[in-house]
Amino acid sequence: MTEVIEFQPGWELIVGLEVHCELATKTKMFCGCRNEFGHEPNTNVCPTCLGLPGSLPVVNGSAVEYAMRLGRALQCTVSPSVFARKNYFYPDMPKDYQVTQYDKPTNTAGKLELPDGSFVGITRAHLEEDTGKTSHQGGDGRIHGAESSLVDYNRAGVPLVEIVSEPDIRTADQAKAYVDELRKIVLALGVSDAKMEEGSMRVDANVSVRPVGEPEFRTRCEIKNINSIRSVGRAIEHEAKRHIALYDVGEKPTQETRHWDEEHGRTRAGRSKENSDDYRYFDEPDLVPLVPTADDIARIDAALPMLPASRRRRLAEITGAAAADVTLVVDRGHDDFVVSVVGVGADAKKTLTRVENDLPPDQPITLAPQSFAQLVIMETAGELTATQAKQVLAEMLENGGDPKAIAAAKGFEAMASGALEAVVDGIIAANPADWAEFVVADDKARKKLSGFFTGQVMKATQGQADGRAVAEVLARRAAR
């Protein structure tokens, strides 16, 4: 990526994203409490996730498995890892330290491919435990101005993978695409349900700007409380503009954590920096290192599902469409179907179009590829018009059934291509002068004459012929 993208004239936007994904394991990271959203407060707790005196953590093997899977999907290097304590006081932290991974994380040095083919580097993806949840009383329900708070530890100890990107992102759209793609990968892997609105996926953005051409990075701010993909874009753009505005008047942004206020469309300063960020990391003495073997990694690689980028690539190759044009079908999870349908002989481009436009977008496809293929083949061969094909499809979706049978039942005579050609030949033979003109005509004139011949064929077939098929036959005949 050598070409500089300007955020505003003369200014470049630099964004790195930290995404936290709650893992969809049955139990928490370090204890056997249920990992489930929506229960009565403080009912999924035990001595360990409450941090009671004397309690000890034991690592959830599935969480480690999921983390490695996610790492390999992001092309990371999976390494031996060590848990560490990150020490700071906050009421949602039962132990007033968080068990996380510090200088020896599970995954490092990966990359994520965006739909447009560009890559964003992944610095690391590590395991850690989630905190409890605070709700604030008094004020307007936000922490600023609250008189007191209530803490629920059901979420404390839920396994998280934190994915940290390199500061490679240069536009708000790219940031949104990154989050979206990461979400799709995570869903494809089945390691998280990644719902931003429920908090099982959380995005923090590190935003800075610099004058185009300046090699060093400038002060960055961390933006939290971004609750949707749309907010990712809004928050980043707002913050970047805020920085530029400060520089423009000879000031500069303070390095700090800020909160995105969706309602007012702005960021606000968060904790003051008087509170030093000295986390006093040290290796967690209650846990021992994790050392995955080459076999472990090979097993994980072998079991990786096809990921969105590969799916897009596959579909683009098969259909000859541009990568951008296959995204919708892949996102809906309908690409396997297209591949199967094309695999039994249907025209790829037509199949893609029909699947994209005519199948319910939000459901998995229950039709048999053979049947769908047959429908596409019939349409491609001119046996059905586009309209007729849609009607047959609707019937297939509602009541099932075989396209040929449905077409027959609906009286859509399959104009076998041979039969159609015979009719066209007949019309040609009956109009030799017009045909001679047609053969030597330029495109414009041809169009007009084509209409005449098509009309004749329609009369002869009582409207059963497919206009395009007729045009095709005419063109073929003229080329001989």
Added chain:
Amino acid sequence: MTARVAPTAVSIAAEVRGGTRSARSVVEEHLARIAEREPAIHAFNLVLRDEALAAADAVDAAVAAGDDPGPLAGVPVALKDNLCTRGVPTTCSSRILEGWRPPYDATVVERLRRSGAITIGKTNLDEFAMGSSTENSAFGPTRNPHDLTKVPGGSSGGSAAAVAANFAPLALGSDTGGSIRQPASLCGVVGVKPTYGVVSRYGLVAFASSLDQIGPFATTVHDAALLLEIIGGHDPLDSTSIPSPAPSLVDVLDRGVDGLRIGIIGELAGEGIAPDVLARLHEAANVLEKAGAIIDTATIPAAMYGLSAYYLIAPAEASSNLARYDGVRYGLRVDAPTTAEMNELSRTAGFGAEVKRRIMLGTYALSAGYYDSYYGKAQKVRTLIINDFAKAYEQFDLLLSPTSPTTAFALGAKTSDPLTMYLNDICTIPSNLAGQPAMSVPFGVGDDGMPVGVQLLAPLQGEPTMFRAAAVLEAAMKETSR
């Protein structure tokens, strides 16, 4: 000092299991002794009179019904008050946990219950196990049963005193830098720190996680062996628990020491050790030699740095382990308009001076810019100590040293200067840093008539060998006892 013949755990269990004595009568006997001498000694934070009698009745009922009441049926056990006991206050001798009732039992407590043992009380300790005299308890010190003007040692002073005063034949303590062995030595009882990972730490209120171990106090080596067999062995709730069953000890006790190579640690047998303690050490070595062991001098050069490494590592881990006492979920809360202030006021009111000192020391040792110089370096010193032990154990099967540099000192004698107090641990700390087992065996008295203990050290999981030598020393003491 009255020479009172109090029953051992082994003899009590045999009688109760055999139906020749009721558990109730056992508990009543011990409660009577407690009533008589506990006011002067203050071994306990809490005596569980009613609970113990009820548990005794349950044991008697089981025996009457022909059910197996367990290997320690009817045996009273005192538990250091940093071991979680469900529904029973567990205070760590701190105001910050005064009255706190855990909603769960420590694994060792559960194993004891299943064995038929009867918890007779929670014993006093230095607050959060930080100390060597039990003078740092928020609820007043414990006194040495042999001389009430003297300390019992610490931090498990209450457990050591309880056994020495025959309030219970067995007790559990915890040992992070010597907190079982040193009070055992000062009180004239057997005290064992097992190999790190042999006994589950689940339910032990953490002080320094990579050093803490729970271990037995007893009046005899056999009793200590039996208790360790019961509480030890893999626990899936403790990730640092060794994946093996408890070591088999009782069966090997009589094997003797013929042919064993035993090394006296040179660095701990000279300067800094009181002459009378040294004299007992050499007598102990002679006993072992007479019994067939080969005695020589061993060297653990890095042991000299053990104290320094320990007083960086232990406080560092402690500063993190004690962060959870913030007034939010349990324990003392002093109200304030903000949570941060509430944390501060609660912790300031709840922690004693030594705990605060160690928290600050530990926080400093871990803080930005100092990690490499302090905590990081101390962890490397630890490796050097382990390496030195490894070299020594190429030459020797067991090592020998004093447990404590002196006999019990007077209450108040060492409280003015923390460093002076810390020096009590020079003999015991290296084993904690190496994770290796060590035990203190009573061996005579000092010039002041106060008990002296000698320390046996073994390589990882070397408990069986260690206990064999302990049995030999004990037998010799029995022969020469008054």
Added chain:
Amino acid sequence: MLPMPKPISRADVAHVARLARLRLTDDELDQFTPQLAAVLAHAADVEALDVTGVVPTAHPLPLRNVVRADVVRPSIDRAAVLAAAPNVEDGQFRVPSILAEES
């Protein structure tokens, strides 16, 4: 070899007390500072040791890969949990105003 850091100062102790959420009086600061300095000075004797190339020991045991199966275990009864709480409301732990935003 790393140069030994400066001896701990009164300001250092005050800073560290804040990090540890402890409030010390002036007298305590005066008292604790030399005590901590003495312990740390004692720790300075490790300076004499050559630890180049020495791997730190975090654990005395070479245990690795200790994990448990992803199987639900019973949680504790909420009543037992909240019984110990200093301030409870709506089944949750109540705390005063939280000023510093961490997560």
